[in-house]
Amino acid sequence: MIKIGADQINHQLGSPYYLLIGSDPYLQHYALTQLRNTFGQKGFDEQLTFTIDNQTDWSAIYDSCQALNLFSNNTLIFLDFGDNALNTALITKLNTLSEVLTPDIALIISLNKITKTQENATWYKALADKLVIVNCTTPDTLQLPQWIKNHLQIKKMDIEPQAIELLCYYYEGNLLALTQIIEQLLLLYPNHKITYEQVENNINDSAVFSPYHWIDAMVANKSKRAMHILQQLRMNDIEPLILMRIFQRELILIINLKKSSEKNSLKQAFDKFKVWQNKRALYTSYLNRNDIKNLFTTLAKLTEIEIGVKHDSQLRIWDNLNSLMMQFMGLNQC
Structure with a gap:
């Protein structure tokens, strides 16, 4: 089992099983997009998405695994739990799913959270050896500066430290708006060290708080x-x-x-x-x-x-x- 941040997903694209933990919309979208593209390049042309709730037809999910054996297709299955928490009934369904997985099936599961007790479930243990857990939780006020530095490094951008503090102040809790302003700065000031004043002239107060x-x-x-x-x-x-x-x-x-x-x-x-x-x-x-x-x-x-x-x-x-x-x-x- 490997645990990574969503921004590290490109370094861990060789596993068949991924568990996205957290509800940040930007990180979820980013990780899922990278995974879908990678699996598509590997021949997983059939990509099925199932929204998990009380009305989910799990037999359709199981059938998609069995159909694989008949036609020898590579299929990616994405289970999106949304805001629904794991309960005993859902864990039982996942346990059954883990028993019918084959090497031709890749699986991505998106959950808001998983408890230590739930990690003892049969499905979790069955996938553990090949499972990559991707942290998609919004960085808090202490984590955000380092997250921005990592993102800037990926973009090969150089920004003054005081400018990073400014970005944290105005974009905390809103990674989508934060990444958009970073892209905007990259377009406005290519191949330059971006200053505090340049950031200040382009920002909007887009922080999202509870x-x-x-x-x-x-x-x-x-x-x-x-x-x-x-x-x-x-x-x-x-x-x-x-x-x-x-x-x-x-x-x-x-x-x-x-x-x-x-x-x-x-x-x-x-x-x-x-x-x-x-x-x-x-x-x-x-x-x-x-x-x-x-x-x-x-x-x-x-x-x-x-x-x-x-x-x-x-x-x-x-x-x-x-x-x-x-x-x-x-x-x-x-």
């Missing part, structure tokens, strides 16, 4: 990033009430952690409220910076905003969310 990016930025006390994310969420017409609900859950969790840590260790508090290991350092830093009084003040302000939400204009709602954000980070404490 409410959870906003929460993480606030907990990390990254005020500039938090303001940028909130601005983008507003531009993308996210419902303010959704933000308030997510914020409320986070705030109550932190209040409970703070209260629990007064009687027990932080580790015990984290264990009690099932905080992920990779978030514990972030929460520890926040809890050390803020007192319980400010947390309750923020909760009271959130309640006040929610009560008045039916009467406030859209502009005032976003102004209130911005003020609430600052309160949460301790930047305008009452």
Whole structure:
């Protein structure tokens, strides 16, 4: 079994089995396009795509494998699970599929994620020796600079380090727009080292964020990033009430952690409220910076905003969310 990033796919094109993990549309499209082209060049002229859901006719998938033996064609089968998670029924279907695969069949499976427990399934173990797992998850804020550097290296482009930071800021979460602006820069400034000013003159703010990016930025006390994310969420017409609900859950969790840590260790508090290991350092830093009084003040302000939400204009709602954000980070404490 080999694990690679989607940008490394061209170095691992010799296997018959591929598992694309992650839902980034650009990385999924890029990896799948490279694989389809390569298999086509190898004589896999019949390429079948099956969208997997509760209505999928698995007998048609099995029949396509059996038809292969009759006509001696090379066939590529692509199973697209979309947003559907693996369950017991689907795992059973995949187990059966793994039993009818022949050397004339290539298989690509696209999944949002797979758990450690699911990796113990018969189909996974049966394919493991020849399986290439391709990471198609959108790079996070820490991974994105290196991803851009790798992409620029492939394109044989030279860009100032500060320009890479600018690209990260404006295109986080949107690799499609990011790769498009890089192509545009390549056309505008061929055979030149691209400067910060040249990037700045051509960019649009195309970053794509979820409410959870906003929460993480606030907990990390990254005020500039938090303001940028909130601005983008507003531009993308996210419902303010959704933000308030997510914020409320986070705030109550932190209040409970703070209260629990007064009687027990932080580790015990984290264990009690099932905080992920990779978030514990972030929460520890926040809890050390803020007192319980400010947390309750923020909760009271959130309640006040929610009560008045039916009467406030859209502009005032976003102004209130911005003020609430600052309160949460301790930047305008009452």
